[in-house]
Amino acid sequence: xxxxxxxxxxxxxxxxxxxxxxxxxxxxxxxxxxxxxxxxxxxxxxxxxxxxxxxxxxxxxxxxxxxxxxxxxxxxxxxxxxxxxxxxxxxxxxxxxxxxxxxxxxxxxxxxxxxxxxxxxxxxxxxxxxxxxxxxxxxxxxxxxxxxxxxxxxxxxxxxxxxxxxxxxxxxxxxxxxxxxxxxxxxxxxxxxxxxxxxxxxxxxxxxxxxxxxxxxxxxxxxxxxxxxxxxxxxxxxxxxxxxxxxxxxxxxxxxxxxxxxxxxxxxxxxxxxxxxxxxxxxxxxxxxx
Amino acid sequence: xxxxxxxxxxxxxxxxxxxxxxxxxxxxxxxxxxxxxxxxxxxxxxxxxxxxxxxxxxxxxxxxxxxxxxxxxxxxxxxxxxxxxxxxxxxxxxxxxxxxxxxxxxxxxxxxxxxxxxxxxxxxxxxxxxxxxxxxxxxxxxxxxxxxxxxxxxxxxxxxxxxxxxxxxxxxxxxxxxxxxxxxxxxxxxxxxxxxxxxxxxxxxxxxxxxxxxxxxxxxxxxxxxxxxxxxxxxxxxxxxxxxxxxxxxxxxxxxxxxxxxxxxxxxxxxxxxxxxxxxxxxxxxxxxxxxxxxxxxxxxxxxxxxxxxxxxxxxxxxxxxxxxxxxxxxxxxxxxxxxxxxxxxxxxxxxxxxxxxxxxxxxxxxxxxxxxxxxxxxxxxxxxxxxxxxxxxxxxxxxxxxxxxxxxxxxxxxxxxxxxxxxxxxxxxxxxxxxxxxxxxxxxxxxxx
Numbered sequence: 072x073x074x075x076x077x078x079x080x081x082x083x084x085x086x087x088x089x090x091x092x093x094x095x096x097x098x099x100x101x102x103x104x105x106x107x108x109x110x111x112x113x114x115x116x117x118x119x120x121x122x123x124x125x126x127x128x129x130x131x132x133x134x135x136x137x138x139x140x141x142x143x144x145x146x147x148x149x150x151x152x153x154x155x156x157x158x159x160x161x162x163x164x165x166x167x168x169x170x171x172x173x174x175x176x177x178x179x180x181x182x183x184x185x186x187x188x189x190x191x192x193x194x195x196x197x198x199x200x201x202x203x204x205x206x207x208x209x210x211x212x213x214x215x216x217x218x219x220x221x222x223x224x225x226x227x228x229x230x231x232x233x234x235x236x237x238x239x240x241x242x243x244x245x246x247x248x249x250x251x252x253x254x255x256x257x258x259x260x261x262x263x264x265x266x267x268x269x270x271x272x273x274x275x276x277x278x279x280x281x282x283x284x285x286x287x288x289x290x291x292x293x294x295x296x297x298x299x300x301x302x303x304x305x306x307x308x309x310x311x312x313x314x315x316x317x318x319x320x321x322x323x324x325x326x327x328x329x330x331x332x333x334x335x336x337x338x339x340x341x342x343x344x345x346x347x348x349x350x351x352x353x354x355x356x357x358x359x360x361x
Numbered sequence: 362x363x364x365x366x367x368x369x370x371x372x373x374x375x376x377x378x379x380x381x382x383x384x385x386x387x388x389x390x391x392x393x394x395x396x397x398x399x400x401x402x403x404x405x406x407x408x409x410x411x412x413x414x415x416x417x418x419x420x421x422x423x424x425x426x427x428x429x430x431x432x433x434x435x436x437x438x439x440x441x442x443x444x445x446x447x448x449x450x451x452x453x454x455x456x457x458x459x460x461x462x463x464x465x466x467x468x469x470x471x472x473x474x475x476x477x478x479x480x481x482x483x484x485x486x487x488x489x490x491x492x493x494x495x496x497x498x499x500x501x502x503x504x505x506x507x508x509x510x511x512x513x514x515x516x517x518x519x520x521x522x523x524x525x526x527x528x529x530x531x532x533x534x535x536x537x538x539x540x541x542x543x544x545x546x547x548x549x550x551x552x553x554x555x556x557x558x559x560x561x562x563x564x565x566x567x568x569x570x571x572x573x574x575x576x577x578x579x580x581x582x583x584x585x586x587x588x589x590x591x592x593x594x595x596x597x598x599x600x601x602x603x604x605x606x607x608x609x610x611x612x613x614x615x616x617x618x619x620x621x622x623x624x625x626x627x628x629x630x631x632x633x634x635x636x637x638x639x640x641x642x643x644x645x646x647x648x649x650x651x652x653x654x655x656x657x658x659x660x661x662x663x664x665x666x667x668x669x670x671x672x673x674x675x676x677x678x679x680x681x682x683x684x685x686x687x688x689x690x691x692x693x694x695x696x697x698x699x700x701x702x703x704x705x706x707x708x709x710x711x712x713x714x715x716x717x718x719x720x721x722x723x724x725x726x727x728x729x730x731x732x733x734x735x736x737x738x739x740x741x742x743x744x745x746x747x748x749x750x751x752x753x754x755x756x757x758x759x760x761x762x763x764x765x766x767x768x769x770x771x772x773x774x775x776x777x778x779x780x781x782x783x784x785x786x787x788x789x790x791x792x793x794x795x796x797x798x799x800x801x802x803x804x805x806x807x808x809x810x811x
Binding site for chain 2: 112113114115134194197198199217218219220221223305306307308309310311312323324326327328329330331
């Protein structure tokens with residue numbers, strides 16, 4: 072129990088960030104929830120429609136479900152690249168002794184480049200005579216060359232990869248720091264007992280970094296579920312709805328179509344979706360951990 | 362979380378436009394229809410939210426005029442807030458409108474959204490304004506018509522004017538052995554032959570969506586005239602009707618013969634133009650506002666001898682004439698009724714009096730009948746394109762992106778790409794579009810008229 076004065080100071084110091092968080096994050100969510108029960112085009116008065124926006128969203132909107140499916144695939148690609156790739160790179164970094172810092176910086180670099188620059192970069196890479204097609208034709212695989220951002224079968228992966236790639240370094244650094252904290256003695260003892268590298272990883276290292284792994288999973292998942300900028304800049308959801316995400320769809324519904332109420336319903340869905348995803352991660356990984 | 366914050370902010374401002382709409386004719390001192398306003402001119406800073414290229418003629422001329430006006434009226438300044446990228450601009454402008462935060466002047470097309478603003482008394486009647494200034498007659502009728510809503514009301518001032526024609530590369534046409542198409546059907550054949558000769562037939566900047574959307578309007582304009590889109594957008598006609606079906610089938614055929622460059626949907630405005638001016642593509646559908654890039658010595662030397670243009674081909678039994686096609690006067694300037702006062706009126710009178718002569722010096726076709734000054738480095742084709750404006754017919758093809766409700770419009774832009782790429786058939790395209798139209802159009806226009 073803290074003495075009275077120090078409790079007051081705790082409250083005093085916690086209040087401003089709490090107020091900021093409440094006003095900047097919680098209040099807008101509540102307002103979105105409120106707005107989602109209305110139909111409003113921004114000009115004429117708001118009209119209360121009850122749950123109509125949600126009914127239409129869940130049962131009558133084919134684009135929304137396409138976008139949701141796309142978002143899940145986008146999530147999977149981002150997770151594989153960011154957390155899977157990050158873990159792999161971090162483990163490899165542990166095995167080298169020289170130049171670790173250089174590699175870390177190199178991997179982290181894309182995370183500090185601005186999004187539009189990355190979008191432009193990949194627009195060129197995917198272009199008709201861009202890097203990928205040029206390389207394919209250089210090795211005689213012309214048949215595989217295609218306009219990656221215009222082909223409905225490749226576009227979703229094409230817009231997911233830049234997002235996965237740019238934050239690979241961030242998760243690498245986090246996981247690398249966690250791996251460094253694994254007690255060397257345990258690993259050495261296991262190795263003496265005849266455990267191979269894979270067993271050491273699965274039985275000692277991975278369980279040890281589990282709390283950090285859960286955090287990175289939650290970060291990567293919620294970022295991917297809110298992913299927006301690169302797909303929006305590269306294809307604006309097209310061609311058709313092939314790279315439309317729930318987020319880009321919400322944005323267009325609000326700011327292109329002017330259906331603010333309906334877009335709020337979609338944004339509430341995104342909040343719920345993120346909460347459910349975090350719950351699922353905690354549930355499945357914690358149980359495994361226990 | 363940022364977007365939900367944004368939404369909530371917009372929600373917070375929900376009551377503002379309602380109040381603004383109520384106050385428009387009463388307390389503000391400026392009735393929405395009354396371009397006349399009493400009182401002293403009190404110089405202050407005013408803003409103009411616009412969507413025009415930062416280095417373009419309109420901005421530099423208006424800045425010059427504002428400086429001249431400021432010299433006579435101390436304390437006046439005109440702040441230009443430009444967002445040249447049109448989709449971003451529209452989002453910005455519509456969000457500001459929803460929040461009741463539009464500045465004194467703002468750019469808009471004659472969209473259904475703008476019609477709603479006019480109807481709720483948030484814009485000044487420009488016909489009235491120009492009449493009071495005594496300059497209505499100086500404007501080209503086609504330039505004014507482009508800015509009018511369906512009921513003929515005029516709420517935007519045109520600052521530009523242009524003709525949209527098909528530029529083509531005569532050398533590539535010769536190489537493939539094709540002639541200029543006279544009908545839209547022939548255009549498919551021309552594209553097929555060009556493709557057969559390993560030439561990209563048409564360069565189109567699909568990333569901006571509107572360049573491709575022009576094509577969907579061509580068949581209906583020839584078959585049924587400008588009325589079809591007016592009925593269609595309200596849901597009184599269907600995409601599956603004859604003009605719409607003909608359009609979908611025509612576009613599907615253009616897609617089949619690979620008329621557009623591969624990956625066209627992610628090609629930007631400048632890249633499409635470069636594909637044409639560098640001789641990689643044979644045809645390029647673009648307005649005369651690009652004359653400085655297409656018909657002057659700015660053009661790569663090897664192209665200068667080879668550039669020509671043709672206007673929109675007709676169809677058999679076409680109800681519109683050869684000299685009737687897209688002749689837009691660009692995005693217009695609307696005057697915010699809420700902030701309208703003697704100063705805004707006085708500045709507009711000053712600016713519109715000076716503008717035509719200054720704009721003519723830029724060498725571009727202007728919204729008034731003042732002839733442009735042909736630049737010194739112009740190619741002969743430059744004057745030919747300018748002269749075509751004299752011969753323009755009465756019916757105007759209104760681009761569909763300025764006509765349809767926003768939801769139907771964005772779906773159309775998406776589905777068009779799929780149709781041309783062959784990812785959906787013409788029938789699937791029509792079914793999707795009709796169900797989208799049915800769901801959105803009546804609701805949108807009922808609101809607007811309610």
